[in-house]
Amino acid sequence: MSPSRDQILGSIRRALRRGALAPEAVAACETRLVTHPRNLIPARARTLPPRGQVELFVKMAEAANATVARVREPREVPATIAAYLARLNLPQRLVRAPDPALDALPWSAQTLLETRRGIAADSDPVGVTTCFAAIAETGTLMLHSGPAGPTRNNFLPDTHIAVVRASQVVAAYEDGWDRLRAAPRDADARFAMPRTVNFVTGPSRTADIEQKIELGAHGPRRLHIVLIDDGATT
């Protein structure tokens, strides 16, 4: 190990006036890492029934300048997206993440909509992704990287459209983490963090010029959420 590492650790212990941690202190810290106990979670979303959480998610996402369209069934998604693009006079051309859930949607029925499957390029005006969970507390999307989720698709296109199922709505960030921990990824079916987890709350913005908020700094100028809300709850 590097001498700097040892010196820094030594300096920490000297300042704390102790040597290496006592075994029981180590055990307590290790337990904390393994059990990752929850701290206080605000009542705002936690105390709502699932339907209420979906409504809160929509309200908070809209408050963060996202727009939300609701559909009853997955097959309505491509038409809804085409209509959204037409309404805003945006190019009818999109890149969709290589996600089986998106592959299953009837894109070809939208004859005017040009779709490509894959990793976004700078020239793609519109990106469509799914998400992993949706956090009601602050109207936040939780997405993660993987074979089906190129991270850049969440950031490069001017318009980011995220397809969210109502059953993906959870109350708090902690619920998102628990869902992620319960979704094993590696070969041994153990929990492994994805390379990137993105929490997205509304479109990109900056207030760096005279404190005036402008949407669309470097990331998407628009965040549109298509909520598949079949009325069922988790």
Next chain:
Amino acid sequence: MKATSRAFKDNARRALGDPQLQKALLNLRTGFAERRAHAVSQLPEWEKLRDEAVAIKRHTLANLDFYLEAFEQKVTAQGGQVHWCRDAAEANAAVLAICRRLDAQTVTKGKSMVGEEMGLNDHLEANGVTPVETDLGEYIIQIRHEPPSHIIAPAVHLTKEQIGESFRATHRALDPARRLEDARQMCDEARAILRPRFLAADVGITGANFLVAETGSSIIVTNEGNGDLTQTLPKAHIVLASLEKVVPTLEDASTILRVLARSATGQEFSAYTTVSTGPRRPDDADGPGEYHVVLLDNGRSALLGGEFEDMLRCIRCAACLNHCPVYQAIGGQSYGWVYPGPMGAVLTPSLIGVEAAGNLPNASTFCGRCEQVCPMKIPLPRMMRHWREREFERHLPPRTYRLGLAAWAFFVERPALYRRAADWGARILGYVGRARGRFRALPLAAGWTRTRDLPAPEGRSFMSLWAERVAARKRA
């Protein structure tokens, strides 16, 4: 970064006389403070969350060696690397070595105060690597060759006219006749200029708001999305983090995140909170091939267990700057180093020495608003006072000031003598000032009377009048 904190008074005087700066600083007053107050009012659990956030950091700092080692172990297990650096020189060398190995020509950078502390841009440039700041505010000050004036809004000291001029002077390939009047146009121009830079960069460097021991992750909180493009597109992602950024678990990070955005910009949650763990996995669709965490001490470990330990709880939200009357009057560059405002007044002497930064902890009215709004309940005024005590012990305040204080204390510690002196003072000043009711100039308070009158005393001290009244009552 070279410190000019010694020249604080001159810096401040210049700042007060700079009409553009004063105009820009007006934006602070409404922007941050009002938005924060609103966000806090929307969360009934605010005070409890603050207490929990404090408890998390206290626990982590008491076991910092454990959590840093646990963090490193997780990073390594996932194919990343932690570079332990005692000081800025080691950290700069670590970054440069990675850039050289990857034959990097340009690096993109998300906003990092640790990067400013290291003076990383100068070091890279001197060694043939071009750093490109991508946060809009950082980009603006980079093209102006200025230090940041605020820890989350680096260009808050500038007006849009100044920014427009800098854009015209820098973006020479664009049509000189283009319109560049409002923030929208400037945002779009910066977006268009920086997009190809993101795509071309060999290495992406970000800061970190948190390191998570449980998972070996780093977390950045941004609004522009520049940090995400910075760390996703290049071959390698380098994270610059000081060692107090570590927290035990994702749950702990989530709790502190709840107070961070609200305290900083008054948002419920920032647009992008991004958790990064290791390099891209073999089957990932994209992401950086290397993940490095440059872990910087730079004097912080020595603060543990002492009177400045609480400062290591700081999460760099800037609420203390945004609510500080002194910061609002003079802006951040007057402080002369990386960290301005109340948190800078405490941290800067810790990192560059009280001889160089002695003005900073003195330039406070102790109004206490910083501590009141600090989500981590850092007793900033108390720690500024600790610095003043250390200065006093080392005879750093000017001789005339120390002598004046000693003379004053001589009287105050002798109440009988003091009573007579006070009555004479009141009589003389009251007599001289009676006609006008106030003084326009006083020899020992020239700083005060240059811009303010001093109301004249009524003419007798209370204690002498009270003594007469008590005597009269006894006679009666």
Next chain:
Amino acid sequence: MPDSKPRVALFVTCLVDLFRPSVGFAAVKLLEDAGCAVEVPGAQSCCGQPAYNSGDRRSTQAIARQVIAAFAGYDYVVVPSGSCGGMIKAHYPALFADDPATAEQARDLAGRTYELVSFLVDVMKVERVSARYDGVATYHDSCSGLRELGVKSQPRRLLASVEGLTLKEMRDGEVCCGFGGTFAVKYADISDKIVEEKTDNIRTSGADTLLAGDMGCLLNIAGKLERAGDPTRVRHVAEVLAGIAGPALGEPGGES
């Protein structure tokens, strides 16, 4: 019960003593009207803030010991200043970490010490005063009183009972006036800029009178208003509550 009046010691503060004794007399009147037996210990001078805020811990401790001794044995110690009250209440106990006996005395003193107006309302349960003041006043919340002692509603509550007085809040009433003790002299330029914001807010509030509970802030604000030729009258809140209406701060014609 022959005499159940609480024995209250007035800590008059050095600025009131020197600049504005009428505030001391106003305080005595308000306390006596509220049913207190008021005494003014002779062995008082200053609470020690100038030394404390300059990092001179030794002098501060010496002064604090003196104050602790001078104010021993009273039921309450009342201070017409949030700043000096805050010094005794919030800071004295921490001065004697290495001297448990004095620390205990400091805690005892801190427990008995109150800022004047909050003492009247919170302890003596005063709900109204009999005073008249014809004017529109705005109230500046002095920092230490507000943030160390929680003085906010109490002065407003009593001012509401003053006949003829209308209270109008200014913008940023809780923001510092820039006084800060020696700060106002050491960093006079910055202090001036901060008090300029304060006086701008006072002016736009539409009030003709500025009230506060701390002489330091009042001297600073009055001095700035007077230099600008602003006719706004500046008074300590105790003067108005006690109905004592001599010349306002900085007005000519003070008694001699």
